[in-house]
Amino acid sequence: MTRKAFVLITLTAIGTACTTIVDFDIPLDKPWVVVNSLFSPDSVWQVHVSYSRNILDSRFGSFDPVRDAEVNILDQNDHVIETLSGSPDRFFQYTYKGKTKPTSGEFYSVQVKVKDKLLKAASLSPIAVPITSLDVDSSAFKSQGEAVEMSITFKDPGETKNFYEVKVLRDGFYVYNQDTIRYVENLFVEPVDPAMNNDNSNGASKLLKDNLFNGKNYVFRIKLRSYRIYPENPPRVRVVLQSVTEEYFRYFVAQSLQNNTSGDPFAQPVQIFTNIENGLGIFAGYSSSVVELK
Amino acid sequence: MRKIIGLLFLIILAFSSQAQKFTISGYIKDAETGESLIGATLLHLKTSSGSSANTHGFYSLTLPKDSISLIYSYVGYQPTTMQFFLKRDTVIIINLQSSTVLNEVVVRGTKADPIHESTKMSTLSVPIEQIKALPAFMGETDILKVLQLMPGVQSGNEGSTGLYVRGGGPDQNLMLLDGVPIYNASHLFGFFSVFNADAINHVELIKGGFPARYGGRLSSVIDINMKEGNMKKVKGEGSIGSISAKVTVEGPINKDKTSFIVSARRTYIDVLAQPIIRAQAKREGSQTTAGYYFYDLNLKLNHILNPRNRLYFSTYLGNDKAYAKSKYTDTYDTISTKTDDQFSLRWGNVITAARWNHVFGPKLFSNVTTTYSRYLFDISQKFQETQNTPSISEEYFSGILYHSGIRDWAAKVDFDYLPSPNHFIRFGANNIWHRFSPGVLAFRSSDEGDTTLGANPTSAYEAAVYAEDDWKISQRLKLNAGVHASAFAVENEWYYSIQPRISSRFLLSDDFSFKASYSSMTQFIHLLTNVGIGLPTDLWVPSTARIRPQQAKQVAIGFAKTYKSQFEFSLEGYYKKMYNLIEYKDGASYLNIEGDWQDKVATNGEGESLGMEVLIQKKTGAVTGWLGYTLSKAVRQFDELNFGKEYAYKYDRRHDISLAMTHEWNKRMDFSMAWVYGTGNAITLPIATYESASSNYNSPFSYGNSEATYYGDRNSFRMRSYHRLDLSFSWWKDKKWGQRKWALAVYNAYNRLNPFFINLEYRHDNPFSPGSKKFVQYSLFPVIPSITYSFKF
Incomplete structure (x- = not known):
């Protein structure tokens, strides 16, 4: 309501205001090179390399991929483990893929050479923290639609600063041209504890840091709405606890905040964290513990 | 601490007891309204000693026993000079006449409290x-x-x-x-x-x-x-x-x-x-x-x-x-x-x-x-x-x-x-x-x-x-x-x-x-x-x-x-x-x-x-x-x-x-x-958009290219x-x-x-x-x- 009132006042002010189109000296000819790679021990190395677009570029859709990059994965002693090769992927993007997988607990770095520019980043492949128990309270169904409460218990390692991402994944399918297409989607995770109901989200999933439960058993209680669309034929649902690096945490918290505040002219713009030297994007590791709901 | 305060008072006493001195005090006011003139000054011409009225119009000036000439002044008012022989503590309530009453062309100020005299700066x-x-x-x-x-x-x-x-x-x-x-x-x-x-x-x-x-x-x-309100008339x-x-x-x-x-x-x-x-x-x-x-x-x-x-x-x-x-x-x-x-x-x-x-x-x-x-x-x-x-x-x-x-x-x-x-x-x-x-x-x-x-x-x-x-x-x-x-x-x-x-x-x-x-x-x-x-x-x-x-x-x-x-x-x-x-x-x-x-x-x-x-x-x-x-x-x-x-x-x-x-x-x-x-x-402006990473699975109905905005340094534009x-x-x-x-x-x-x-x-x-x-x-x-x-x- 407060929001409505002030938006109304603001719009009134804007409505009566004069406008002028202004030019700012934003260099049009120097796109940034963007490197994105989220790696886990469950999959082979994958790195996206693309160019940024000037803010005044009015094109929509995919960003121009960098097809002539040299992408190397290095270990913590700076020895090249693998040079990745690029190819188009099924989402019409261009991906540099490897054949090996990261190992939990190891540090890695990426070096991307585009023409005479060298981009670098480093991150840890964290060790997964297991979910020690998962309790589902189906009696907590609410009046509006189906909802369920879950308690996810895990033991936080005390000696380090830890970061987590909690996701609930549901399998889905649809029929297109008589073909059944299967997919996985994230359900929206809503913490029960208001203290955890902050901006630390990554889209539908929730990001946590261990400053409130360092070294302790922690029970993270969440609420899920639209948990099962078809109670008579329930889809497969998995609860995922990802151990993530601090880079991963900072990147996605800022990204989510930027999305949430876009369009609010009174919000301070959000700068998204990057650990890519000489470029933009993110190179960060995560490891998952998964429990499937029966 | 007590010693320091005592010493301070002794010094002040020593200064004030060098000769027989008396104090002139009172208020400086607008003659028409009775309003206090905050910051109005008085100056003893012979010694260049002076004082100014506080936020309530009160002033005080201690001078040696002598024939004195005091000039009272304030911005926008005609200065007033008082001459008398100071032989006891004296209370003077001075009423300054506004320049607007006296002049054909209104002046907004007269010489008063010159800037170079005061310890006040900024x-x-x-x-x-x-x-x-x-x-x-x-x-x-x-x-x-x-x-x-x-x-x-x-x-x-x-x-x-x-x-x-x-x-x-x-x-x-x-x-x-x-x-x-x-x-x-x-x-x-x-x-x-x-x-x-x-x-x-x-x-x-x-x-x-x-x-x-x-x-x-x-x-x-x-x-x-x-x-403060006019003391003379409505x-x-x-x-x-x-x-x-x-x-x-x-x-x-x-x-x-x-x-x-x-x-x-x-x-x-x-x-x-x-x-x-x-x-x-x-x-x-x-x-x-x-x-x-x-x-x-x-x-x-x-x-x-x-x-x-x-x-x-x-x-x-x-x-x-x-x-x-x-x-x-x-x-x-x-x-x-x-x-x-x-x-x-x-x-x-x-x-x-x-x-x-x-x-x-x-x-x-x-x-x-x-x-x-x-x-x-x-x-x-x-x-x-x-x-x-x-x-x-x-x-x-x-x-x-x-x-x-x-x-x-x-x-x-x-x-x-x-x-x-x-x-x-x-x-x-x-x-x-x-x-x-x-x-x-x-x-x-x-x-x-x-x-x-x-x-x-x-x-x-x-x-x-x-x-x-x-x-x-x-x-x-x-x-x-x-x-x-x-x-x-x-x-x-x-x-x-x-x-x-x-x-x-x-x-x-x-x-x-x-x-x-x-x-x-x-x-x-x-x-x-x-x-x-x-x-x-x-x-x-x-x-x-x-x-x-x-x-x-x-x-x-x-x-x-x-x-x-x-x-x-x-x-x-x-x-x-x-x-x-x-x-x-x-x-x-x-x-x-x-x-x-x-x-x-x-x-x-x-x-x-x-x-x-x-x-x-x-x-x-x-x-x-x-x-x-x-x-x-x-x-x-x-x-x-x-x-x-x-x-x-x-x-x-x-x-x-x-x-x-x-x-x-x-x-x-x-x-x-x-x-x-x-x-x-200074403002923060977006400079570029770029592909952002996504760790989430999205339903095919909502799939779209993830885009982030790059702002550069905070407040880097004008x-x-x-x-x-x-x-x-x-x-x-x-x-x-x-x-x-x-x-x-x-x-x-x-x-x-x-x-x-x-x-x-x-x-x-x-x-x-x-x-x-x-x-x-x-x-x-x-x-x-x-x-x-x-x-x-």
């Missing part, structure tokens, strides 16, 4: 008559907008009354009305200030070299004194302008004993717009009323008990209110539905002060004050719907209320002690009981019951003691040295602060001096604001166990010169360092009222500000005014913001020029103008420069009942489209074109003419 006082003579936005004279024309003071956004002094924030200004702090000095979202110029006697702005008697804010003191004045009308009446209740002044002001846009709103509502078949107005009321009573005792009571009450009410009835078949929707937005201040002045003797003056100050903001909406069918009646309601504010009770005692012409000692103590209500949202509906969100009110206690001496060490060297010690208690946490202050002047010649000052300041309260346009949602919050008090240290050096008794010239350089600043984190918005405010702010920030200010002022003659120039730089650094890198403060303004001038052609006409130029405000010319032409006429005046003013005379904010938008050349992205600047005020009718009787 201090400006603008005569209230000069403030009223300058062009006024929509015909409404505004004290804060005139102060914005001074070097070292930035205005923030277009049209705003915000003050950003020497790189400081809007919360770092101590705005005192009759000694009581005002927490939100804005009406109409910051376009007007709460100070009604008709009720004001004296305005002083201190930007640095703070005397020890002031404390609690880092960057400035704006000390505003209300008029007088009044008023005006009707484009958006508001005001009236002031003052006079004696008991001649030369008790006086009053009452001043009221109200906007009437809501009244004028009512017929239009009603006609529109009638067409739509509803009963709708909506509007916005603000009003304020100043009242002061002044009673002289006897020559030694005076009582004052002053109060200010002001509110802004926006409202909308809508009733609608609909009948379909046998079902009738009635809805009632009400919305209200309100904010305002109430302040009250009760004061007792007591003259202990010719050398010691005291002032005891108790004050109350409250700022409250609330916003509410109620909705009610009743549905009636032949068999059943159903009712639904919802209500939502958000309120925030701050409330202070305070008591203070101040002493002025003038043991000799070479010392002016001030000391005192004060206590403030704060209560902060940083945002509570209450929701009630027939479906979901009651919900309350937000922070609990917090109480805090602030105390301070101070002592300072304006010490004339030699004819050439004079200094003001003092210390302000303060403490703050909140949530079982105590903070203490010792703040040394010193400012000095060294006369290089009879009319040219060098000045230097150092001041250390501590501020225990913070303002959460992220747009800086005086929105009423800004929250005052205390230092807490997590949020430490703000601190600042400032040094300044400069030169002051008086030229031909008409022009004053000052050149100052300053450096200010601020610590423990807070600021909203990235993404925080004033629209977001959920959660603990402490989680939304970046803490332990540092600020740095340095600059050079030039001011050339002409206070006397038919043409008066000033030219100011500021070259400055202000930056901030927070570990949690801008990846820890230093960035330009939003109101960092490299160049700032202001020219203000009034010209009185004759007794019936005057002309005034003000021109300002400032480097554009808006277009700001400049504006305001003009005003007034003519007045004497009538049987008094005087009437017409003022024709033009705000932004050459229609400069100054930036308010910048938005990235798609712009289409024609309705069928795909459009292209452009940065679009929004400006608020084009050329705005206004006419004001005012009267005096």
Whole structure:
């Protein structure tokens, strides 16, 4: 309501205001090179390399991929483990893929050479923290639609600063041209504890840091709405606890905040964290513990 | 400590017992009104010893037994000379005659308190008559907008009354009305200030070299004194302008004993717009009323008990209110539905002060004050719907209320002690009981019951003691040295602060001096604001166990010169360092009222500000005014913001020029103008978009290319420069009942489209074109003419 009132006042002010189109000296000819790679021990190395677009570029859709990059994965002693090769992927993007997988607990770095520019980043492949128990309270169904409460218990390692991402994944399918297409989607995770109901989200999933439960058993209680669309034929649902690096945490918290505040002219713009030297994007590791709901 | 105090008194005693000396004391007043003339000076011509009247008009000067000649003077008044043989302590109540009564051409000032003589630096006082003579936005004279024309003071956004002094924030200004702090000095979202110029006697702005008697804010003191009320006869004045009308009446209740002044002001846009709103509502078949107005009321009573005792009571009450009410009835078949929707937005201040002045003797003056100050903001909406069918009646309601504010009770005692012409000692103590209500949202509906969100009110206690001496060490060297010690208690946490202050002047010649000052300041309260346009949602919050008090240290050096008794010239350089600043984190918005405010702010920030200010002022003659120039730089650094890198403060303004001038052609006409130029405000703009990483699985129906925006460094771009010319032409006429005046003013005379904010938008050349992205600047005020009718009787 407060929001409505002030938006109304603001719009009134804007409505009566004069406008002028202004030019700012934003260099049009120097796109940034963007490197994105989220790696886990469950999959082979994958790195996206693309160019940024000037803010005044009015094109929509995919960003121009960098097809002539040299992408190397290095270990913590700076020895090249693998040079990745690029190819188009099924989402019409261009991906540099490897054949090996990261190992939990190891540090890695990426070096991307585009023409005479060298981009670098480093991150840890964290060790997964297991979910020690998962309790589902189906009696907590609410009046509006189906909802369920879950308690996810895990033991936080005390000696380090830890970061987590909690996701609930549901399998889905649809029929297109008589073909059944299967997919996985994230359900929206809503913490029960208001203290955890902050901006630390990554889209539908929730990001946590261990400053409130360092070294302790922690029970993270969440609420899920639209948990099962078809109670008579329930889809497969998995609860995922990802151990993530601090880079991963900072990147996605800022990204989510930027999305949430876009369009609010009174919000301070959000700068998204990057650990890519000489470029933009993110190179960060995560490891998952998964429990499937029966 | 006791030994030091004893030694100090012995030294003072030694100074004062060198010869047989007597003290001349009393009050300096306006002969016509009996109003105290704050800062009026008296000078002993033979020894060049002098003194000045304090904020209550009291003065004291101790001189040797001799035949003496004293000259009393004040800006805008004819100097008066007194010659007599001083052989005992003498009380003189001097009444100065206003220049307007004596001269054909009105002069706004005479030679008084020359700038090169005083230890004060970074201090400006603008005569209230000069403030009223300058062009006024929509015909409404505004004290804060005139102060914005001074070097070292930035205005923030277009049209705003915000003050950003020497790189400081809007919360770092101590705005005192009759000694009581005002927490939100804005009406109409910051376009007007709460100070009604008709009720004001004296305005002083201190930007640095703070005397020890002031404390609690880092960057400035704006000390505003209300008029005391005419002791001689009933007088009044008023005006009707484009958006508001005001009236002031003052006079004696008991001649030369008790006086009053009452001043009221109200906007009437809501009244004028009512017929239009009603006609529109009638067409739509509803009963709708909506509007916005603000009003304020100043009242002061002044009673002289006897020559030694005076009582004052002053109060200010002001509110802004926006409202909308809508009733609608609909009948379909046998079902009738009635809805009632009400919305209200309100904010305002109430302040009250009760004061007792007591003259202990010719050398010691005291002032005891108790004050109350409250700022409250609330916003509410109620909705009610009743549905009636032949068999059943159903009712639904919802209500939502958000309120925030701050409330202070305070008591203070101040002493002025003038043991000799070479010392002016001030000391005192004060206590403030704060209560902060940083945002509570209450929701009630027939479906979901009651919900309350937000922070609990917090109480805090602030105390301070101070002592300072304006010490004339030699004819050439004079200094003001003092210390302000303060403490703050909140949530079982105590903070203490010792703040040394010193400012000095060294006369290089009879009319040219060098000045230097150092001041250390501590501020225990913070303002959460992220747009800086005086929105009423800004929250005052205390230092807490997590949020430490703000601190600042400032040094300044400069030169002051008086030229031909008409022009004053000052050149100052300053450096200010601020610590423990807070600021909203990235993404925080004033629209977001959920959660603990402490989680939304970046803490332990540092600020740095340095600059050079030039001011050339002409206070006397038919043409008066000033030219100011500021070259400055202000930056901030927070570990949690801008990846820890230093960035330009939003109101960092490299160049700032202001020219203000009034010209009185004759007794019936005057002309005034003000021109300002400032480097554009620093802003953060998006530079690029890029592919963002995604760790989520999305349903194929929502799959899209993830896009992030790259902003670069915070505040790394500049808006277009700001400049504006305001003009005003007034003519007045004497009538049987008094005087009437017409003022024709033009705000932004050459229609400069100054930036308010910048938005990235798609712009289409024609309705069928795909459009292209452009940065679009929004400006608020084009050329705005206004006419004001005012009267005096």
